[in-house]
Amino acid sequence: MTASTNKHRTRKCLVAITAALLASAATGANAFTLEGPPKVAFIYASSAQDGGWNEALEAGRKAVEEQLQVPVAVTENIPEEATKLRAAIDLYVKRGFNIIVGTTYGYSAPMAEAAKAYPNVAFLSASGTNNGPNMESFYARTYQGWYLAGVAAGQATKTKKIGILAGFPVGVVNWDINSFALGARSVDPTIETVAVFTNSWWDPVKEGQVAQAILDQKADVLATNLSATSALDAAEKAGVPSIGFQLDMSHAAPKTIQTSVVFRWEKYLVPTIKEIIDGSWKPEEFGAFEGLDKGVVDLAPFGPGVTEETKAKIETARQAIIAGTIDPFQGPLKKQDGTVVVEAGGKLDDAALWSMDYFVEGITGTMPAKQ
Amino acid sequence: MLDAAFLVRRQQPGLFLSALSYAGGLAFGLAISAMLLVQAGVPASALIDEFLVAAFLTSDGLSQTVTAALPLILVGLASAVAMRVRFWNIGVEGQLWLGAVAATWVALHEIGPESLRLPLAFVLAALAGSGWIAISLVLKQRWGVNEVISSLLLGSVAFLLVQHLLFGIWRDPANSFPVTAAFPQASRFSALGWGQLHAGLFVVALIALAVWFLLERTRAGFYADAVGLNRQAALATGLPVRRTLAGLVLLSGALSGLAGMVVVSGTEHRLNQAVGNGYLFSAIVIAYLARAKPFWVVVVALALGAVFTAGNVLKVFYGISEGMIVLVQGTVLISILMAQFFSTYSLNRPS
Amino acid sequence: MDFLIGWIAIIPNYATPLVLASLGLIICERAGILNLGAEGLMAVGAMSAAIAVLFGNDPWAALAVGATAAMALAFLFGVATVVLRADQTLSGLAVVAIGLGLTGVVGRPYVQKTFVGIPNLGDIFALERDTTLGRIVAVQDPITLALPVTVGLLWWWLMRSRSGLRLRAVGENPAAADVAGVDVQIVQLGAVLASGLLCGLAGAYLSVATSHVWVEGMVASRGWVAVALVIFARWNPARALVGALVFGSADALVPRLQAVGADIPVYLMMTLPYLLTLLVLVIGSISGRRSGEPAFLGRIYLRQDKH
The missing domain is CATH 3.40.50.2300 (Response regulator)
Structure with a gap:
């Protein structure tokens, strides 16, 4: 072999x-x-x-x-x-x-x-x-929604460190993580995103524990790419702004949730x-x-802590994505290790999105298995 | 408690009594299950309809039942063979995963000439399965490590190895999903044109026949029973205890590995994270209910295949959840287990 | 240093449910009844406790509900194995199926409903989280805090008390215990119920203390790990605590290494707790320790066997 x-x-x-x-x-x-x-x-x-x-x-x-x-x-x-x-x-x-x-x-x-x-x-x-x-x-x-979530997180962070937990490193998950990080860096290019895979679609116990691992890295915004709410619960306890996924998860963190990236x-x-x-x-x-244009992916209503300035920035980004003036994966785009994926002026095509098996620059995290 | 004073083990429970308690336990368990299902909204008339008619008497249902039974027969035999020598193989799923990995390796990397792909996968899957259980065997024979724990832990390890492959070198390059590319035709059992049934049927039939012959008609089978019945006595009479034990345990692993091959080469045609799930419970239940007899393993595996077919129907048309089906299986099993009491013991005053 | 503190602080959270479940299994198996049903018992405990909270009960009362519900399932297991002398391995598997199936059916309307669970020490005492000690203590909960004491008491009871001796005698040599006037079946039934109680508590801990939510299948094989830990611990409560801490720390390490971007093969790393457990078993055997397995474990005692 x-x-x-x-x-x-x-x-x-x-x-x-x-x-x-x-x-x-x-x-x-x-x-x-x-x-x-x-x-x-x-x-x-x-x-x-x-x-x-x-x-x-x-x-x-x-x-x-x-x-x-x-x-x-x-x-x-x-x-x-x-x-x-x-x-x-x-x-x-x-x-x-x-x-x-x-x-x-x-x-x-x-x-x-x-x-x-x-x-x-x-x-x-x-x-x-x-x-x-x-x-x-x-x-x-979904990456378009996650880009907007990244903008929200980038606006909210003070430590310049945000976190996201996800299930398995498949293309559709990797692009969420990457786009989230890129959205945050569109606010401030020094922001670092901590990404951890739980290696399970379905383990609220582990999700809570992994959330704690991310918070321990001094991340002050926590997003979950999974179905269970235990990570948001941990964020609420720690008083850290959070972002949910798939459905409006505000019930799990009524005080601290910013929004959820949802399917329609x-x-x-x-x-x-x-x-x-x-x-x-x-x-x-x-x-x-x-994507956002047809409304198949969208953001849930904002939580109480989201400022008007943030809402306006998100709206601007949304309109730009719909109009095509911004693409989350437009060049120059670099991988975590610094290799260039897209030169300035270009953007990733759909095939490259689906096969995405890397983190972009600005993410701290481990791809669980190497090709 | 009181009954302890009067409880006596029957010397030779009659066939009639055994069959009666078995059937009684089965009937009781099914009755409870039927009540649960009716409670959950399945019309009582539909129960008989789906179980008998859908699972055995329609062409589609029967082909599904037989297809589902093929890997079940193999894992059932695997468990039975180990049970014969009193070795608890709790790692059936681990060995199955390894067998599936071996078959996948041959298929994806196109090892050897096309005509030899399936035979090669067969051999390697068997070796992979027995190699995996060999660890438990060595740990037990060399250091006395309990095989329940070692095979259980190694099962988890095997699944993580599969994850490593599925998210690493074998992931679908087009979308990073943990699914391998589809197997080339040369690595698939050919379809028989009846539902999803495939040529693996003949392979499984031959294996079942061979295992039956080995256990029931050869000296090795006789040794196995002697070892299983009383290891000390077998040692004392000079039987090759270690060799017999090792041989049958390795055979058990090989059979589990082959089950993995039959699943990926027969019906899935690719490796994914779901192919090995749930076989441990099935394997042990089949082997126990069949009293570790190869012929009855085949019968019980077919019955369980029918339960899966009927379960599918219940899920599709009556909204019955997986939880309910698992609950029904557990209820029937414990009912049969409890009913054994009546044929195994009698309530006599000790003389 | 920061990494170390965070890691150490979270380990008890991983270990607690494993310890609770292993303690239950140890009591049961010390009385000679092999119990593979932990996964099912924990599932019932996790779901029942969650439902209790969702119905407005106090989380502490919910723990009791979870433990009681799991005891009910354990009672069925006890009737099968102790009274009717059914095969213990298979009855244990049946308990797993019944527990997982039942929770799937009954718990359906309660999936993913977040609730207020057991608070951690940081919330109860409004602790400062800036100091090292504060960071470690704040994330613990009262149950983990009570754990060493529980383990100590159980160890003392099992190994030093008269009733503990009686229980062990039943698992080692029921005929002798019988002659000495111990009611073998009552002791075994009690031990089985104790395993239900503790496994139920372990499950309830997962839903009510750790994740504050219930979903189907949330025990996620932790019951099987407990089964393995019992053998690892050689049926000794104190060693079960050590084993769970070792297993928990290995388990807790993997996401934390990911969070700092360590270049590791994650799935291979995740095999470490399992391989480590096997290794310790082998080392224990090489150094000549006996396995500690109760002599009559999994076997069936009848009074007729006395002579």
Whole structure:
């Protein structure tokens, strides 16, 4: 096993992906047509009422049910295993369900196989990585929201040190952390961001303990990229401003919370499912990937400690991002170790965002495993 | 307490009595579970429908049941083989992870000619699994370290090694998700065209047959039973106790490793963080309920596969949560365990 | 230095639930009943205590609720293993399944509801957090503070008191204990309930004292670590405390190294507590110590076996 065989494999793999994408783009020229009356099914990997990621999608599901007046079924706790997910999809399709929404990246590959087997069923894959003539992956440009959160944190910090805890070092998490740090540095380029992975999506005990580890580094703003509220609880106790994620977490830190970066999935799900029903849906070639402009990612109402000046700065940044005059990942952009990622004048493309496996300059933290 | 005075171990519990207490415990556990499920909103009529009809009598259901049972048979055999020599293999999941890693390595790095990929993965997965349990074996035989703790701890270590690989060299380069690239065709068991069932079926069937032959028809099986029954007596009669123990424990690890290979090469076609979860509980339950007999391991594994299939149906159409399904499994298990009392002991006054 | 202080201060928080659960298991196993159910018992304790607080109870009362609820599940385990002599390994696994399943079903409406839990010493006494001592003391809570005393008392009771001796006798040689007039089953049942109480308390500590919130699966394998710590501690309460501190300090180190940007392979680092535990077991064995395993652990005693 050498690095070169690995690189070779990677290149081959990329070629294969590109070929597949081209093929799908060719066949995807026609709009997708649904057979039979629309019946929607959401499949979750854990409980839909998890207070975080799933619950944000669940809010979107409820909006679909209310606004489109279609039957929407829910299944929870289907593990990210091909056998179990496929069985659930088969059951739904057999009973006439023809719009399937899967809610984790771990579903994406088995969903893509099911999409081939059922060309008349529409598949939507949250944080998925596969697309096709009847399948679209969707995610939000959460990094745009995190940039705004970074501005808030940069305004609030006095020690010039802020902290963020996150789950695992995957692309969609890494860009949140990096963008948060860049947002803060847009206020003051000397700000240092401490980033720690808990290496679990789901461990409030550890999240509280990791929060303490970050506070011990003299960080005076604490953000969580996870679903549990225990980190915010720790911040509230320490009297440190905090930032939540996925849902409005102000209930956990009513005094100190600044805002939460939240999903508004209904802004994607309602129009998309409406298109599917109307017969005008054409899946995006590289998946749907909307941001602040469509409101799929947004900030929750500000907490009591946020100044008018900060609010104004955030609003300015928001408008600039929507207008395209600022991109969080515009050049010059350097990695933690100083190597240049983007020269001045350029910016990262979407493929580079998804594959992000590094911290940017200004972050103190450890990538858990090296490529 | 009072009953201690009267409780006597039955010398030879009759087959009828054993079967009766077993069936009674099963029925009691199922009755409680049915009540729980009905309470949770599943119509009573649907229960029979889903369990019998959906899991066994429809083509889709049966293929799902059999597909789910394949790795279960292997981990069940792994646990049974170790149980035969009274070695508690609590590290089934760890060995399964290592086996999956070995198979993934062969697949992703395209080791050897294409036609030999699956056989190579087979051998390496078995070696990886037995290599992992060999640590527990050596620790036990050399230093007397309890195998429950060592195999349990090594299970956690194995999962962390997988994390290291999935977030390191094997992460999906396109999006950094902890999922490897899909296996090339040469590293997949070919589909049999019936649901998700794959050619791993034949491999598992052959393994089950071989394990059955080994345990029930060879001298090694006889040694194993002697060692399991009474290690001291077996030593005294000059049986190769250490060799038998070592052989079967290594076989147990190999079988777990192969289960990992069957999962990644058969149905997942990639390695991710979810493939090995939950197999420990299944393995031990299967082996115990099957009394460590290979034939019954296959039967019980199929039954458990059916429970998974039916559980999926309950989740999909009746909103039953994972918690409820785990609760039902625990309830049925403890009910069967408690019912053994009636065939194992009798309430006689000591003469 | 700063790094060291922060690290040392947080270790008790990692160790406390492990110690509480291990103490429960030690009592149970000293009486000869192998208990693998800690994960399930802790889950029940964590959820019940959280629900109690959410229903407006005092956090301290909630700890008692968590302990009691876990005792109820332990009672089922006791009926199975002590009264009906069911297989202990499997009954323990069944307890794990029932505990995890039950909490998933019952706790569903209470997920992610933040509540006010047990305050730490810094809040209770409004301590200055500027001095080294202040920083270390402020983040402790009354439970961790009481822990060394609890361990000491339990050690004394188990190893030095008459009733402790009786309990150990049941686990070592139930026939002899029986002859001496000890009611073997009552002692074992009591030991099983004690394990429920302490594991429940450990679980309640996680939700009510540490994270102030409950989510499904929040015990996150800490029960299994406790199972391992018992063997590591050679069934001795004092050594369980040491073991939990060693394990906790290794566990607490990893995020703190990340926070200062240390260049380490994190997942490999996370294997250290497990490997360390194994190493200590091997060293203990090489240096010729006996494992301390109660002779009758996991076996089934019948009065007919007396002769």
